Amino acid sequence: MQGNKTLTMIKPDAVQKGFTGKILEQITGAGFRITAMKMLHLSIPRAELFYAVHRDRPFYSELVQFMASGPIVAAILEKNNAVADFRALIGPTDPAKASSDSIRARFGSSVQNNAIHGSDSDENAKMECDFFFNQLERF
Ligand code: CMP
Numbered sequence: 001m002q003g004n005k006t007l008t009m010i011k012p013d014a015v016q017k018g019f020t021g022k023i024l025e026q027i028t029g030a031g032f033r034i035t036a037m038k039m040l041h042l043s044i045p046r047a048e049l050f051y052a053v054h055r056d057r058p059f060y061s062e063l064v065q066f067m068a069s070g071p072i073v074a075a076i077l078e079k080n081n082a083v084a085d086f087r088a089l090i091g092p093t094d095p096a097k098a099s100s101d102s103i104r105a106r107f108g109s110s111v112q113n114n115a116i117h118g119s120d121s122d123e124n125a126k127m128e129c130d131f132f133f134n135q136l137e138r139f
Contacts, residue, residue, distance in 0.1 A: 005082050005125050006076075011072055013114075038137070048064050076129050076133060087118050090115075091103065092104070095114050
């Protein structure tokens with residue numbers, strides 16, 4: 001059975017450009033319910049931990065620096081089939097390859113600075129939700 005939760009981060013590029021409100025509007029307009037949300041600034045070690053799965057990729061160090069470069073907004077989103085539906089809403093990693101109405105096409109500018117994160121599996125969604133939120137922070 002498909003899970004009903006996914007984890008998103010509005011990344012430092014999009015927060016810095018003032019896109020947070022428009023992105024949240026598109027997310028809720030697509031039928032996702034926000035059940036937890038916070039604005040925070042990841043430290044380098046916390047960003048390294050979040051992206052540990054990519055530690056052997058050539059872009060890892062630059063990605064960690066970017067994700068720790070300014071505040072982000074992290075949120076748990078709920079909807080049936082949340083992981084797949086949210087990845088469809090945000091579009092592929094490269095904003096240039098995303099359909100024009102997707103979040104990454106509208107608000108991202110490069111493969112790295114792609115405005116938003118979405119979990120890629122139910123298993124990772126659970127780990128990523130637990131990374132940012134304890135039970136008292138979920139509604
Ligand atoms: P996301 O899919 O949210 O999580 C992994 C991130 O790594 C991805 O978004 C991009 O921000 C970044 N990323 C993926 N591939 C590359 C790449 N080839 N060059 C730079 N950054 C990348």
